[in-house]
Amino acid sequence: MKLRRTISIIIKEYTHIFRDWRSLLIIILMPVLMIILYGYAITLDMKNLTFAVIDDSKTPESRELIRGFTENRFFILRYTGIKRNEIESLFKKRDIQMALVIPGDFSESLISKRITKVQLIVDAADSNVGTFINNYSNRVAQLFNEKLNHRSPGILGLEPRILYNPDMKSANFFVPGLVALILLLICSLLTSITITREKETGTLEQILVSPVHPIEIVVGKVVPYITLGFFNGIIIIIFARLLFKVPINGSLSLIAVLSLIYIFVALSFGLMISAVAKTQQIAMLATLMATVLPTIMLSGFIFPIASMPLPLQYISKVVPATYFLIIIRGIMLKGIGLAELWQHAAALSGIGLFMLSIATIRFKTTLE
Amino acid sequence: MQPVISIINFSKSFGKNIAVKNLSLDVEKGELFGLIGPDGAGKTTTIRTLVTLISPDSGELSVTGLNVSKSVREIRSITGYMPQRFSLYPDLSVSQNLNFFANLFEVPKKEMAERKKRLFKFSNLEPFSERLAGQLSGGMKQKLALSCTLIHNPVVLILDEPTTGVDPVSRSEFWEILQELKKEGVTILVSTPYMDEALLCDRIAIMHEGSVLAIGKPEKITGLMHNHIYKITGHNLVLQSNRIAQIPGIISVQSFGDSLHLTFPPGFSSEDIRSKIYDLLGQQLNIERIAPSLEDVFIGLIEGKIGHGN
Amino acid sequence: METDNAVSVSKLSRHFGKFIAVDEISFEVNKGEIFGFLGANGAGKTTAIKMLCGLLKPTSGEATVAGFSINSETAKIKKNIGYMSQKFSLYDDLTVKENIEFYGGIYGLSREKISGKTDQLISELNLDKMKNTLTRSLPLGWKQRLALSTSLLHDPSIIFLDEPTGGVDPISRRNFWRIIYEIASSGKTVFVTTHYMDEAEYCNRVSIMHKGKIIELGTPTDLKQKYNKTTMQDIFIHIVGQN
Ligand SMILES: Nc1ncnc2c1ncn2[C@@H]1O[C@H](COP(=O)(O)OP(=O)(O)OP(=O)(O)O)[C@@H](O)[C@H]1O
Numbered sequence A: 001m002k003l004r005r006t007i008s009i010i011i012k013e014y015t016h017i018f019r020d021w022r023s024l025l026i027i028i029l030m031p032v033l034m035i036i037l038y039g040y041a042i043t044l045d046m047k048n049l050t051f052a053v054i055d056d057s058k059t060p061e062s063r064e065l066i067r068g069f070t071e072n073r074f075f076i077l078r079y080t081g082i083k084r085n086e087i088e089s090l091f092k093k094r095d096i097q098m099a100l101v102i103p104g105d106f107s108e109s110l111i112s113k114r115i116t117k118v119q120l121i122v123d124a125a126d127s128n129v130g131t132f133i134n135n136y137s138n139r140v141a142q143l144f145n146e147k148l149n150h151r152s153p154g155i156l157g158l159e160p161r162i163l164y165n166p167d168m169k170s171a172n173f174f175v176p177g178l179v180a181l182i183l184l185l186i187c188s189l190l191t192s193i194t195i196t197r198e199k200e201t202g203t204l205e206q207i208l209v210s211p212v213h214p215i216e217i218v219v220g221k222v223v224p225y226i227t228l229g230f231f232n233g234i235i236i237i238i239f240a241r242l243l244f245k246v247p248i249n250g251s252l253s254l255i256a257v258l259s260l261i262y263i264f265v266a267l268s269f270g271l272m273i274s275a276v277a278k279t280q281q282i283a284m285l286a287t288l289m290a291t292v293l294p295t296i297m298l299s300g301f302i303f304p305i306a307s308m309p310l311p312l313q314y315i316s317k318v319v320p321a322t323y324f325l326i327i328i329r330g331i332m333l334k335g336i337g338l339a340e341l342w343q344h345a346a347a348l349s350g351i352g353l354f355m356l357s358i359a360t361i362r363f364k365t366t367l368e
Numbered sequence B: 001m002q003p004v005i006s007i008i009n010f011s012k013s014f015g016k017n018i019a020v021k022n023l024s025l026d027v028e029k030g031e032l033f034g035l036i037g038p039d040g041a042g043k044t045t046t047i048r049t050l051v052t053l054i055s056p057d058s059g060e061l062s063v064t065g066l067n068v069s070k071s072v073r074e075i076r077s078i079t080g081y082m083p084q085r086f087s088l089y090p091d092l093s094v095s096q097n098l099n100f101f102a103n104l105f106e107v108p109k110k111e112m113a114e115r116k117k118r119l120f121k122f123s124n125l126e127p128f129s130e131r132l133a134g135q136l137s138g139g140m141k142q143k144l145a146l147s148c149t150l151i152h153n154p155v156v157l158i159l160d161e162p163t164t165g166v167d168p169v170s171r172s173e174f175w176e177i178l179q180e181l182k183k184e185g186v187t188i189l190v191s192t193p194y195m196d197e198a199l200l201c202d203r204i205a206i207m208h209e210g211s212v213l214a215i216g217k218p219e220k221i222t223g224l225m226h227n228h229i230y231k232i233t234g235h236n237l238v239l240q241s242n243r244i245a246q247i248p249g250i251i252s253v254q255s256f257g258d259s260l261h262l263t264f265p266p267g268f269s270s271e272d273i274r275s276k277i278y279d280l281l282g283q284q285l286n287i288e289r290i291a292p293s294l295e296d297v298f299i300g301l302i303e304g305k306i307g308h309g310n
Numbered sequence C: 001m002e003t004d005n006a007v008s009v010s011k012l013s014r015h016f017g018k019f020i021a022v023d024e025i026s027f028e029v030n031k032g033e034i035f036g037f038l039g040a041n042g043a044g045k046t047t048a049i050k051m052l053c054g055l056l057k058p059t060s061g062e063a064t065v066a067g068f069s070i071n072s073e074t075a076k077i078k079k080n081i082g083y084m085s086q087k088f089s090l091y092d093d094l095t096v097k098e099n100i101e102f103y104g105g106i107y108g109l110s111r112e113k114i115s116g117k118t119d120q121l122i123s124e125l126n127l128d129k130m131k132n133t134l135t136r137s138l139p140l141g142w143k144q145r146l147a148l149s150t151s152l153l154h155d156p157s158i159i160f161l162d163e164p165t166g167g168v169d170p171i172s173r174r175n176f177w178r179i180i181y182e183i184a185s186s187g188k189t190v191f192v193t194t195h196y197m198d199e200a201e202y203c204n205r206v207s208i209m210h211k212g213k214i215i216e217l218g219t220p221t222d223l224k225q226k227y228n229k230t231t232m233q234d235i236f237i238h239i240v241g242q243n
């Protein structure tokens, strides 16, 4: 690898980026827009969950449990004193997303310290919402247990993630995930079209007849976009903090350094696609497909990895966002540091280097 | 009779750049009219304005009596236009591209086969009709683009440098098609950098820096040259042209293939010039006075070296 | 192996699927020669040039460029050739100066050399006033001359020009060919394709390609004698029109 050649590619890429200020503006504004739209869309959804209660117990304890649900801003009690057979039609009309059925022996059972079962019917048509309700209900139940008896571990198992989100704010849960998704999407899109664009305009042909080595092209294209991606990452995190009041309990500089690694992974991924795809459209589509879905479904963004079928759990290990989510949630919400996170950071770096090598190897010096 | 294309005092600027200033010209029905000029002369701007893609700053432009600013739709439906950079669908095959354009302009199914046959005759693309357009060679793409423009029956045909990259054989066959269309009454406006094509036009306009320098039949244009042209032939003369340009009294030297054309004002004789060249190069060269070619006049007009009549 | 040939081609073929784009062509180009590579559309000229420049792998056959094999030594070839493709290939969102600097850079020229060359080229091309304008807004003739100059930055011994003057007006074409002559007289080999037959007359030797094969090769003077024609245009139409 010759430094001079690489540097001239870097300078050229920077010139492209800054010359086309309209695209630059889009690149900067798009993530902001995305975080605002998705951020509000998701948190709004979660705030207006309605539910019905069938309270066969009608005791102070049962009322206490119901209050546990209505206290926070997420559940709105819409129906009380309805009959069991009415529940189904309410679900069908999408009037309620959840129904709580408290059995007649609720108080007695509690007092005698038996395991007490409360039936919670959840509309899982929107699995997103379903998971959510489940998580929050567990939390409500846990609080209820604590009030009742401080030494008791509680009736139901708890989703650990909620432990670190004691305010029950969904923003805290989702926004770090959004940061991971948006950063990955934008950065890999950026690089996925840079090489294909040159294939289409014919300039790649001119570069390929020079003694330039693929690694020089690949590095020359990654470096400028790392700065751009980093700038984007900062903006996203600032907005996350300002708009959704997501806490940043850990070190800011650690977030910065580890985001840089993640951005590097995203850019390498884009280049890998770019090296194989023939046209810009194909590159963009492939990038979208390969980033958005796995990140949403398989990274623990919404569904806990531990509850996935085993094959999917393995796949999630190669999804970059899996590691970054642990990192960013860890730093922002738990305030943990490198000591706990270095393995994930190392995994990310490994994925990035692997992708960059693939990009270099698959990069053809001929026009086949 | 009213001209089919009429341009009166047309001007257009892009920012500070004046692309066309005060251009006026008419093209009659069934005429084959050529726009000739160096890069940046304003040919493409004029053509794009005529096909309603850009609007004039000032002036009156009309096609078959329809004003370009008012009758955008009508003009587009009766003119066939081929832009300098025509984009085909690279992921469609040759025949799919042709069919697409035929359907776009509602060419009757019955006539399709006949037309395709005629177009394939010039383009030689028939053996490649199933190949994707993106995999054609540069000139083949150009020929396919031309075929797509000619597949419907336009009343007016406007072509911007249609034969760039097309080989000489296909070029002459393409011009035969244009002559046939002309006979059928189609009015054709074409810009070209080829002087042999310009000679095939009924009339031509030589444009330079946004205005017309000369307009008329090709014979009339060649008659504008008042200076005398001498042709010298010999080996590797091009490299000597800078030295030959030093001959006292000479106006210009241009290379034409393996020969040079020297421009002198009237009053020199072949003998004069031969001896001057001998003095300069120590070589006896073949020299003869020739009638100016269109290319001589074109260059003379652009460089302001045609001399004055008495 | 030291030879006098800048390019030497032997039974070179290229297939695309079942289609044979270049069919066992063989020829030689001498050092310092202007070699006109003529042919009908789709004859296989661009395909052949791309193989010689290392952009496409041959299906079969062998060729050497500047003494190096196109099958095994493309990296060495790339250091010794300049190439100007049929498609305009400068960055049109970069300025004239930035383009020159970029191409200087990817050929590994030193910083001083680049800035010296940049100034030299800009003044040679009379682009002083335009050096900071975007390449996009240059007239075509100037673009092509700029592309030619940038492909010469690293002082290659052979230069491949694929239709460098397509669409260029007669005056700019003359300027362009004056430069080609200067390049050739400085000892470089020029390998050029064109559809302008008056340009074919400027070449030392020409080959005419048709349907993947070279069907004629010789000096313009010899060909004119052989076919009893006065111009290359007539010869081309005669040969290609017949086949
Ligand atoms: N990638 C490809 N896939 C299939 N066929 C191809 C491909 N590239 C070129 N061809 C075919 O190979 C033939 C030769 O093309 P080439 O570009 O070499 O022609 P050319 O002589 O340069 O023509 P022109 O004068 O029009 O530029 C054409 O028939 C073309 O369609």
Ligand SMILES: [Mg+2]
Binding pocket: B137, B138, B139, C045, C046, C047, C086, C162
């Ligand atoms: Mg070609």
